[in-house]
Amino acid sequence: MRDERPIRVFAASFWTQKEGNTPEEFEDAFAPTRVVDCGDPVGARFAVADGATETSFSALWARTLVRLHHRVGLTERTLLEDLGRWQAYWRSRVDTRELPWYAEEKARRGAFAAVVGLCICGPAGDDPRVLRWDAVAVGDSCVFLVRDDRLRVSFPLSSSAQFGNRPVLVSSIRAANARLGEHIRRVDGDCRAADTFYLMTDAIACWFLRETEAGGCPWVTLREFGTEDEERPFPDWVRALRESGVLRNDDVAVLRVDLI
Numbered sequence: 001m002r003d004e005r006p007i008r009v010f011a012a013s014f015w016t017q018k019e020g021n022t023p024e025e026f027e028d029a030f031a032p033t034r035v036v037d038c039g040d041p042v043g044a045r046f047a048v049a050d051g052a053t054e055t056s057f058s059a060l061w062a063r064t065l066v067r068l069h070h071r072v073g074l075t076e077r078t079l080l081e082d083l084g085r086w087q088a089y090w091r092s093r094v095d096t097r098e099l100p101w102y103a104e105e106k107a108r109r110g111a112f113a114a115v116v117g118l119c120i121c122g123p124a125g126d127d128p129r130v131l132r133w134d135a136v137a138v139g140d141s142c143v144f145l146v147r148d149d150r151l152r153v154s155f156p157l158s159s160s161a162q163f164g165n166r167p168v169l170v171s172s173i174r175a176a177n178a179r180l181g182e183h184i185r186r187v188d189g190d191c192r193a194a195d196t197f198y199l200m201t202d203a204i205a206c207w208f209l210r211e212t213e214a215g216g217c218p219w220v221t222l223r224e225f226g227t228e229d230e231e232r233p234f235p236d237w238v239r240a241l242r243e244s245g246v247l248r249n250d251d252v253a254v255l256r257v258d259l260i
Contacts, residue, residue, distance in 0.1 A: 005128075005129070006040070006041075006128050006129075007041055007128070007129055007131060007192070007193050007259050007260070008037065008041065008259075008260050009036070009037075009041035009044050009120060009257060009258070009259055009260075010035075010036070010037050010257075010258045010260060011032060011035065011036040011044075011046055011255060011256065011257045011258070012035050012036075012225070012226045012255075012256050013030050013032070013033065013034075013035075013253070013254065013255050013256075014225050014226070014234040014253075014254045014256070015028060015030065015234075015251075015252060015253040015254070016234060016235035016238050016239075016251075016252050017251055018249055018250055018251050019239065019242055019249050020249075021251075025059075026059065026251055027050070027051035027052075027053060027058050027059040027062060027251050028048065028049065028050050028051065028059075028062060028201045028251040028252070028253035029048065029049045029051070029059065029062035029063040029065070029066045029113075029253070030046075030047065030048045030049075030066055030199070030253045030255050031045075031046065031047050031066035031067060031069065031070035032046070032070065035226075041120045041131065041259075042120060042121070042122045042123075042131070043119070043120065043121075043122075044119070044120045045069055045070050045073055045117060045118065045119045045120075046069075046070075046117070046118045046119075046197070046199055046255050046257055047065070047066040047069035047070060047074065047115060047116065047117040047118070047199065047255075048066065048115070048116060048141050048199045048200060048201055048253050048254075048255055049061075049062035049063075049065045049066050049113045049114065049115040049116075049141060049201075050062060050113055050114045050115075050139070050140070050141050050201040050202055050251070050253075051111065051112075051113045052111070052112040052113060052114075052169055055106075055109070055110065055111045055112050056094075056106045056107040056109070056110075056111060057090070057093075057094050057107060057111045057172075058111040058112060058113055060090060060093055060094070060111065061090050061110075061111035061112070061113050061170075061172045062113040062115070064086050064089060064090050064172075065086070065113055065115045065170060066115065066117075068082075068083075068086050069115070069117035073117070073119055074115065074117035074136045075136060076136070076181070076184050076186065079136070079138070079170070079180060079181075079184055080180065080181055080184075083170075083174075083177065084174060087172050087173065087174060090111065090172045091172070094107050108173075109173070110171045110172040110173030110176055111171070111172045112169035112170065112171050112172070112176075113139070113169055113170055114137075114138060114139025114140050114141045114167055114168075114169055114170070114201070114202065115137065115138055115139065115141055115170060116135060116136070116137040116138075116139075116141040116142060116143050116155075116156070116199055117135065117136050117137070118133060118134075118135045118143050118197055118199060118257065119133065119134055119135070120132075120133050120191070121133055121134055121188075124190040129192055129193045130190050130191070130192045131190065131191050131192070131259075132188065132189075132190055132191075133188060133189060133190070133191050133197075134186065134187065134188035134189075135155055135186070135187050135188070136184065136185070136186050137155060137156040137184075137185045137186075138168060138169065138170050138180070138183055138184055138185070139156075139167040139168055139169050139170070139183075139202075140156075140157055140162075140163055140164075140167040140202040140205070141199070141200065141201050141202060141205065142154065142155060142156065142157055142199070142200055142202075142205040142208075142209075143155050143197055143198070143199045143200075144197065144198045144200070144205075144208065144219075145189070145191065145195060145196075145197055146195065146196045146197075146198065146219045147192075147194070147195045147196075148194075149217060149219075149220075151212050151219075153187065153189060154209065155185070155187045156185040156187075157205070157209070158209075159209060159213070160206050160209040160210040160213060163202060163205075163206040167202070168183040191259055192259065193259055193260060194259065194260070195259045196219065196223060196256060196257065196258050196259070197255075197256075197257040197259075198219065198222060198254060198255070198256055198257075199254070199255040199257070200252075200253065200254050200255075201250075201251065201252060201253045201254075202250070203247060203248045203249075203250035203251070203252055204238075204247070204252045204253075204254055206248070207241065207246060207247045208222075210246075221237070222254065222256060223256065223258075225237075225254075225256070226256075234254075238252050
């Protein structure tokens, strides 16, 4: 007999700043920012963004982008047509701060961030336990879909070798987004009970793919954080990976989205 119970979606976030920095210097962002249990998952949205360290107020811009997705959804249209008001919001927040001339000059060049957003769209057919989903990305933040202990989707990058030092990013300055449309990536598919999505910023996403390519199952560890099976806090685990040389020292953000 087919299970007719509707799917529930449970989301939890895990993050830590770059080694040597304070939590206030964290430049990644994610939404939602708290544990979420969705009784009705249709329309649920999740996002992570990675602010570029070398630009001013990139943490604010990364938070702005994930807020944009959480409220209205990241699509090609919102990124190309509606981004202006979010850029204006970023600028208004920057303008409230008293800055020395050199910091103001740097702020005029804008902030940049990579972003990936996931949306649970609705039923895929007659089976209430199968739903449609879609994802949109610019840059090298990633979403992974794990089903039956196998990596089924890796988006927008599918290989650890694809990560580089100059990913395409979304800018808080309109002129810097002149060719943004060429770099927006989209994917969709179906998901079902017992699937898990992982949204990650670049450093941890690269590690995740490298472990998978080596025949490992990195999601086994990630699915234990925030549960009774957690062996050590997420920041301590990340620190151990950095010390062993398998994870680049960068801000790290992970959103785990479980379908149950």
